[in-house]
Amino acid sequence: MLELKNIKKHYQVGDTVTKALDGVSVAFRRQEFVAILGASGSGKTTMLNVIGGLDNYDSGDMVIDGKSTKTFKDSDWDAYRNNSIGFVFQSYNLINHLGIIENVELGMTLSGVSKEVKRKHAEDALKRVGLEQHMNKKPNQLSGGQMQRVAIARALANDPDILLCDEPTGALDTETSVQIMNLIKELSKEKLIVMVTHNPELAHEYAGRIIEFSDGRIKSDSKPHIEKEKKDQFQLKRTKMGFLTALKLSFNNLRTKKGRTFLTAFASSIGIISIGIVLALSSGFQKQIDQTQSETLSKFPITISKVTTDQSKNPKDALGSDKGSFSKTKEVTLKTSDSDKAQHTNNINQDYVDYIKKIDPKLSNSIGYTRLVHMNLLRDVDGEVKPVSFSNDANKSGGSMSSAMASMTGVGVSSFPTNADGSASDFLKENYSVLSGDYPKNETDIVLIVDRNNSTNINALKNIGMDAKENETLAFDKIIGTKLSLISNNDYYTKLPTGNFVPNQDYQKMYDNKNNKTLTVSGILRVKSSSTMNLLAPGFAYSNELTSKIVAENETSDIVKAQKDSQNNVMTGEALDEMTKESTLAYLGGTSIPNSIMIYPNNYKDKEAVLDYLDAFNKKKDKKDQILYSDLAGTMTDLTGGLMDAITYVLIAFAGISLVTSMIMIGIITYTSVLERTKEIGVLKALGARKKDITRVFDAETCILGIASGALGVGIAFLATFPINSILYSMTDLKNVAQLNPIHALVLVVVSTILTMIGGHIPAKIAAKKDAAIALRAD
């Protein structure tokens, strides 16, 4: 059934050529027990390896069941070893990290036999060699003879046609050797057995045919066989190891080296730990930045006021800023100062107000308006009705620096943005908490704003007629519920026969008028965070709605009509220019156009969209018709965001370096593991494993290591966030900065797995290329 025709196998090392097989021609019967004798180095093992397909011959031909093997590809040899050959080695070559039964099953695992069939065959084979009592042991729990029986069972399990035994009793005592020889002899009734031995007695006693070897040639053959010409009857079933099997094999191997596996995983997880921490920190800082951004935006809204500065002016043009050469002329050049040049008057009109109202509420749901309208307020102070006002100024006339600033920057205003229905907006809820009472529900609800120490402006209370002293404390309920009467212009002003208007003096009568609106102090609100202080000036604050209602009501009042028609102030009679006429009208509630508009976007990104929207309005308009806004928060954006990104990139780069280092380490460790497991690779090959399967076993091992080191790294990084957070908290007052995002964690595990697999793949390829014959000779 098997015939070698003039087989030659030469080994060349340096200049010396060893003719391990030097023209061997021999044929074997389907069932016989052939012993091969010969001096050491005469080529016996080489012939066995050639027959077993572990080693390729240089020339000649080997014919199996009528099929020449000259054209065999790697995959054919793999299948041949798996289907037709069983190997038994002197040193057993069992895989120590697998149980006995798994060792026996290995060949079938490679040929993809189902689990049940595999187990059955393995048990049968173990019974056959008399090991049914020891099936659940590990190889190192057996005696030498028992181990050799396991090796024989393994060789038999796949029911091969040929059993190749290389000095199977070489390591055994006489008694055990006899048992093993009997077993082999028994098997030779159904299979072809080719056994290499140094023991002529054993050979003569048990073998039916003895071939003697000398210097790579057959010296004698006790029972030669001449193979008849045959048709090709040879059939092969391809072998294939699944990735799961490879994983199981590697997992078992790693399990036997728990300590080392843990250390390896830990060492290679260092890169993951550092990246994990960097990511946790940077996303934590990003959150902080986002929060600061939204606080900054509430503090510095986009503000559109009547008079503004053009921020786009080129600072180089500024008067006095030109450096370098000096003029030699004898004249003086006259120039407008930079600040005057930059001054821009915004012609805010109804169109623009409507345009602003159309801003996508998703970008900004808080828009505030300030109006210069004066409120005609009266209050019953201890039985006496007095004119009062909402103002923080010490002198009631108003128009101080601070309110001018407020209308320019939007900081420190008294009117807060409201939702469309007039209820308290997100703006108030986000930035203020209720100390007493409630958020305003109606347009007539007034709130008192206090700072974090519950202090408020004393003038605010004095101006509504309270008898307030410096540092005096007032109970909440003394303030909550305070009522004020809002009088319409027509009821408040009387027209004198001269045509001039004067405020009525009969306050009690005005106070009792049924047309009045009653304003109520409904809540005391405190800033939530110190950074948003002075958003609304401490003191009384009222809604946009209220001022626009007052304007709507007073726009048609007699005094406003009269003022519109006159170039003189209708109360004092003094002459007015256009500007002062406009502001007098605004004071009387004669204009619905707000003095300034504050837009509070939700975040920096939305702010950009809002700015784009505002810029769109100015497109194709002359400079003087453009409406310019001021965006103080804008100057801070790029700084914080960009800086954070840069820091994160640098840190990630460093962490990346440690990741690469650990990847190289995994490569080295896998390589060592390859060296260590050389024997196992040989055994796997002898059992019919393809190169791919060997690569798979090692890939599987690095895959497990990668997952382990990724999970370990992420776990450690997660644990590290706790001490890091407490240190950062004690140093900076920032809470929970380091936060590991679960998605980042998952990505890191995946990255670790992929990188370690890449790192381990090259050694795995090296392992796969290992010559099986050499691998098996390794110690």
Ligand SMILES: Nc1ncnc2c1ncn2[C@@H]1O[C@H](COP(=O)(O)OP(=O)(O)OP(=O)(O)O)[C@@H](O)[C@H]1O
């Ligand atoms: N990979 C190799 N590279 C170079 N020379 C080799 C290689 N493998 C075997 N040889 C040589 O080929 C010859 C035959 O070796 P082989 O192992 O087949 O002999 P053997 O008869 O089995 O010896 P022993 O009984 O000691 O095992 C020896 O001279 C050996 O040195």
